[in-house]
Amino acid sequence: MEKKLLETDVLIIGGGSAGMWAANRFKDLQPDKEVVIVDKGPKDWGGLMTMAGGDFDAVMPDENIADWMEDFVYYFDGLCDQPLMEEILKCSFDRMQDYQRNGCTFFKKDDGSLKSVPQRGLPHVKLYPAQLKGRGGEMMVRALVEQLQQKNVKRLGRILITDLLKQKERVVGAVGFDTLNGDFYVIKAQAVVAATGVGGWKTSYGKNTPTGEGVELVYKAGARLKDFEFSRVWNMPKYFGWEGQTTLMPLGGRFVNALGEPFMEKYSPILKANTDPHFTTIAMAMEIRAGRGPIYFDISQINPDDLVLLKPQNGWQLMNYEKLRDLGMDLFRDNTQWVPQMTISYGGMDAGIHGETNVPGLFAAGTARSTEPGVYAGGFALMTTSVTGYLAGEGVARFLEEQPQVEITLDEDEISSLQKEIYAPLGKDGLSPKAVLTEIQQIMFPYNVSIIKTETALQDALHRLKTLQLTKIPQMAAKDAHYLLKLREVRAVAFVSELYLRASLERKESRAGHYREDYPQRDDAYLGWLTIEQDAAQQMQFAWEPVPTAQYKYPITRYYSDNFTFIKKD
Amino acid sequence: MIASIDVKKCVGCGNCVNRCPLDVIRLNEQKKAYIAYPEDCMTCYICERYCPAGAIYVHPFREALPKIFTQEY
Numbered sequence: 001m002e003k004k005l006l007e008t009d010v011l012i013i014g015g016g017s018a019g020m021w022a023a024n025r026f027k028d029l030q031p032d033k034e035v036v037i038v039d040k041g042p043k044d045w046g047g048l049m050t051m052a053g054g055d056f057d058a059v060m061p062d063e064n065i066a067d068w069m070e071d072f073v074y075y076f077d078g079l080c081d082q083p084l085m086e087e088i089l090k091c092s093f094d095r096m097q098d099y100q101r102n103g104c105t106f107f108k109k110d111d112g113s114l115k116s117v118p119q120r121g122l123p124h125v126k127l128y129p130a131q132l133k134g135r136g137g138e139m140m141v142r143a144l145v146e147q148l149q150q151k152n153v154k155r156l157g158r159i160l161i162t163d164l165l166k167q168k169e170r171v172v173g174a175v176g177f178d179t180l181n182g183d184f185y186v187i188k189a190q191a192v193v194a195a196t197g198v199g200g201w202k203t204s205y206g207k208n209t210p211t212g213e214g215v216e217l218v219y220k221a222g223a224r225l226k227d228f229e230f231s232r233v234w235n236m237p238k239y240f241g242w243e244g245q246t247t248l249m250p251l252g253g254r255f256v257n258a259l260g261e262p263f264m265e266k267y268s269p270i271l272k273a274n275t276d277p278h279f280t281t282i283a284m285a286m287e288i289r290a291g292r293g294p295i296y297f298d299i300s301q302i303n304p305d306d307l308v309l310l311k312p313q314n315g316w317q318l319m320n321y322e323k324l325r326d327l328g329m330d331l332f333r334d335n336t337q338w339v340p341q342m343t344i345s346y347g348g349m350d351a352g353i354h355g356e357t358n359v360p361g362l363f364a365a366g367t368a369r370s371t372e373p374g375v376y377a378g379g380f381a382l383m384t385t386s387v388t389g390y391l392a393g394e395g396v397a398r399f400l401e402e403q404p405q406v407e408i409t410l411d412e413d414e415i416s417s418l419q420k421e422i423y424a425p426l427g428k429d430g431l432s433p434k435a436v437l438t439e440i441q442q443i444m445f446p447y448n449v450s451i452i453k454t455e456t457a458l459q460d461a462l463h464r465l466k467t468l469q470l471t472k473i474p475q476m477a478a479k480d481a482h483y484l485l486k487l488r489e490v491r492a493v494a495f496v497s498e499l500y501l502r503a504s505l506e507r508k509e510s511r512a513g514h515y516r517e518d519y520p521q522r523d524d525a526y527l528g529w530l531t532i533e534q535d536a537a538q539q540m541q542f543a544w545e546p547v548p549t550a551q552y553k554y555p556i557t558r559y560y561s562d563n564f565t566f567i568k569k570d
Numbered sequence: 571m572i573a574s575i576d577v578k579k580c581v582g583c584g585n586c587v588n589r590c591p592l593d594v595i596r597l598n599e600q601k602k603a604y605i606a607y608p609e610d611c612m613t614c615y616i617c618e619r620y621c622p623a624g625a626i627y628v629h630p631f632r633e634a635l636p637k638i639f640t641q642e643y
Contacts, residue, residue: 208612316615323630
């Protein structure tokens with residue numbers, strides 16, 4: 001194994017949508033500076049975007065930003081970072097146009113206008129489906145990679161960044177390792193953008209790579225985190241992966257219980273099935289707990305003319321559909337069994353509009369920064385990751401203009417110690433990362449921990465997790481560099497699980513995507529974001545950052561969660 | 571989950587190896603692709619889609635996960 005030293009102006013960790021947009025925008029502004037993108041996956045694979053359907057939220061020029069803002073303030077139960085969201089919405093159409101200029105196409109109606117699909121029963125928020133259902137995200141990746149090639153952005157794949165380097169208080173680089181041959185990397189940089197995605201639990205198609213090493217990395221460097229009580233609990237087919245149910249629900253798709261009842265009408269007489277999946281999965285869990293499971297997906301109410309929008313036309317989605325059909329499982333003919341499944345965490349860095357964090361020299365982009373409190377409108381991620389990536393590129397450019405260039409002197413003792421720590425599990429006998437991951441999933445997946453949360457279940461899970469962190473995590477071993485990556489992933493999954501459990505215990509109310517059965521009402525005392533920082537004793541410090549309602553433009557007068565009977569009003 | 575790679579059909583181009591997001595596939599000394607880390611497959615089909623020789627088969631079922639409910643489902 002070799003030791004490799006790189007030096008650049010900007011290091012971007014993560015080569016997905018946000019990382020590529022950050023690099024792209026930065027090079028527009030400072031074409032002579034060097035940018036390196038490092039990703040733990042293959043070079044230029046594009047992260048989760050490569051597997052996205054390509055649906056995009058955007059505010060069209062003839063629409064009002066204020067209308068969309070009112071939707072999001074309501075949808076987020078007040079936990080909307082209003083200046084940030086306003087900026088995201090303002091920039092959304094420009095980013096969609098950028099994609100169209102670079103060859104990405106969206107679905108058009110017969111009259112040539114773009115087809116849109118309203119989201120979650122909200123009056124204004126809507127997505128624009130990609131023309132090539134099944135390859136929309138791939139086309140976007142291709143378009144961005146071409147831009148980066150033209151702008152001489154260096155891209156490296158299969159390297160996991162494990163630690164940030166600081167000089168005084170400023171981040172000045174990172175270390176990591178090659179996940180194929182184990183080479184050790186030291187990268188000096190004047191600034192770092194963390195576009196590392198979220199944490200998660202390695203549950204299904206598309207959700208096996210966001211495991212939270214980025215969260216652990218920035219937390220150790222002193223970054224403030226927030227929103228870890230919110231996780232994405234998605235409705236998924238029991239046996240296979242599927243993308244695109246977001247588009248199915250507004251067009252008549254619905255879930256029914258074992259008795260054939262469309263149960264969402266009972267839990268939300270106003271929105272019925274056309275609502276946010278996080279509320280659907282709470283209802284699914286309640287139905288199953290009451291003995292009315294399993295749950296099936298029913299497409300009988302969808303207008304046949306709309307099926308063209310829903311049936312996969314190419315890419316992995318078509319291949320998946322055809323293979324399942326060959327096995328006698330046709331989502332467009334039969335009722336298939338679905339389950340509520342915890343997938344990823346919504347928590348991320350607490351950052352300003354241009355990605356600036358509380359750590360000088362460290363910027364946040366995409367889902368590595370938190371933007372939504374456990375609810376999710378279809379098309380939201382491709383909009384927010386493109387815009388926040390773009391804004392982080394601008395933030396870094398301004399930072400490098402305003403801050404003096406630093407002469408980076410590496411602390412060889414620190415680097416040697418980090419190197420030793422990285423490779424310590426290599427070549428030893430011990431527990432396999434996969435076995436430990438399964439144990440973490442066994443702790444986290446039960447419905448009273450992941451969906452209908454209670455103090456007792458969360459405390460029990462936390463106790464079991466802490467025991468696992470003390471007894472099993474240190475015993476994991478890696479026989480090669482591949483397993484060294486998996487080991488770091490599993491360690492991060494455990495870390496994110498701890499953040500989730502502790503944060504879920506702190507928020508003693510139900511709001512947005514966080515549902516506590518023992519506190520089933522909203523409480524104004526919790527109208528704020530729960531932040532987490534590491535203190536001097538390396539303990540997690542939780543603090544409440546109240547929503548600054550007096551300074552905010554849009555008053556919080558309505559709450560999306562009021563649409564559901566399981567949220568108590570008094 | 572990735573089910574099989576037909577050694578006779580594999581042309582050793584390395585497309586699957588280079589593109590797999592989870593590093594599941596490697597080339598052996600004979601320049602043939604093999605499933606090196608099957609437990610890490612996430613059923614994304616990238617390998618099968620980019621194989622020019624039709625040598626790879628991915629089964630559409632995802633891996634079974636720990637239970638959410640005490641009931642079977």
